[in-house]
Amino acid sequence: MIARLLLSYLRRHTALIFAFFMGAGIFAAVFSLYDLPEEAVAYASALTAAVFLTLGGIRFSVFCARHRALLALNKRIDVELSGLPQPSSLLEAEYQRLLRALFESKRALASALAEKQAQTEEYYALWAHQVKTPIAAMRLMLGASDHDAQLDAELFKIEQYVEMALGYVRAQSDQTDYVLNRAALDEIIRASLRKYARAFVLSKTRLSFRETNLRVLTDEKWLAFCLEQILSNALKYAPGGEIGVYAEGETLVVSDTGIGIAPEDLPRVFEKGYTGYNGRVDMRATGIGLYLVKTVLGRLGHGISIESAPDCGTKVVISLGRDETAFE
Structure with missing residues (x-):
């Protein structure tokens, strides 16, 4: 994990690393033109590299902390969006603003869909209850008279289709009982x-x-x-x-x-x-x-x-x- 993060961090700062080595090369070339002692040039380069590595290490630790915060947020992003790392730049702040807008839009859409699903289920439950009343009445009338057994079979099929329709609506809901x-x-x-x-x-x-x-x-x-x-x-x-x-x-x-x-x-x-x-x-x-x-x-x-x-x-x-x- 650390190796993957370090590689990602280095890739993110490729331009800065390239600029550092380009600057070091330019300084080394200029110093060599003035015949400065090699020890002085090496000492200055070592101090610069130490400062650069120290700052890079600090920035890398901050990068790892932000990565951990994002991983933790990923586990609860369906519920809330709090806990985003503080933006380190104006561009990152704009990205976070866009993310919050998308999250609010998604939550509003999910709420609207849930309400629509609840209304649909309520309607079909009412419909199933109402249609079962005439079905029960027809079954009583069939039972009180001589009739073709096939009528019973067709009435039974209607009952099953009603049950299937109601089951279909309820199965689509996340709140089925x-x-x-x-x-x-x-x-x-x-x-x-x-x-x-x-x-x-x-x-x-x-x-x-x-x-x-x-x-x-x-x-x-x-x-x-x-x-x-x-x-x-x-x-x-x-x-x-x-x-x-x-x-x-x-x-x-x-x-x-x-x-x-x-x-x-x-x-x-x-x-x-x-x-x-x-x-x-x-x-x-x-x-x-x-x-x-x-x-x-x-x-x-x-x-x-x-x-x-x-x-x-x-x-x-x-x-x-x-x-x-x-x-x-």
Whole structure:
């Protein structure tokens, strides 16, 4: 570190060092023309070099102190800008003034964006609450009369799209209400499977569920949200097939015997808005579900990966170990 700082300092003062040696050379040449004793010239040069090195050492120590102050400031610059070193020149003072103006502009912009995000989330929460009321009423009316089971399925899809829209807005916020607890994974899985039970029946899809007997540190609501998105995808692309839910060590696996994912699409399935070949065939795909799953699981400290091939089904693996860096 010191060597790198010294090299940077010398480069910063290259012109001054060059001027010193040029001056020393000029004085030596002039003195030699007047036949002055070499000892006197050498003595004067040594004294000058000592003074120059002493002043340079002092200036270098100040340079190191300012560098340390800037490194310390770099750790908290997102919060405050106090603690900048005193400017040593008019130009440096102007640079600091410009930096403070940019910081204030950034803080004002961040505040405006946070307020806008809060308003958007509030609007969608209100919208979701209002739209759920007629959905509940329709479900009651359907339950009180003979009807096509397909109507139930379509109503269920509407409910899921509402949940996805609300989840999308909340996932974009830095203040989402994650609450971590030790939870029984099997209870979360069963609740999600019960929610999708009718969809399994209507699509004639078989379910293979093996108890995991795992307890995980997670947010039950958001993990269930992710699991439901994965189940929804599996049901969409594997109707009449089989969906398996089981554990492999400390991971949760959701597998299906559906149409699979093309190799060129697999690296991009978690990208926002990316639907791939399957999405272009199924015009209803939004490209949001897996993006949300990846985002939420990352914030919970979990991971996700997908293994798939065309006509060979898909295997979604959720690693339930908590990544501490997700909460730093």
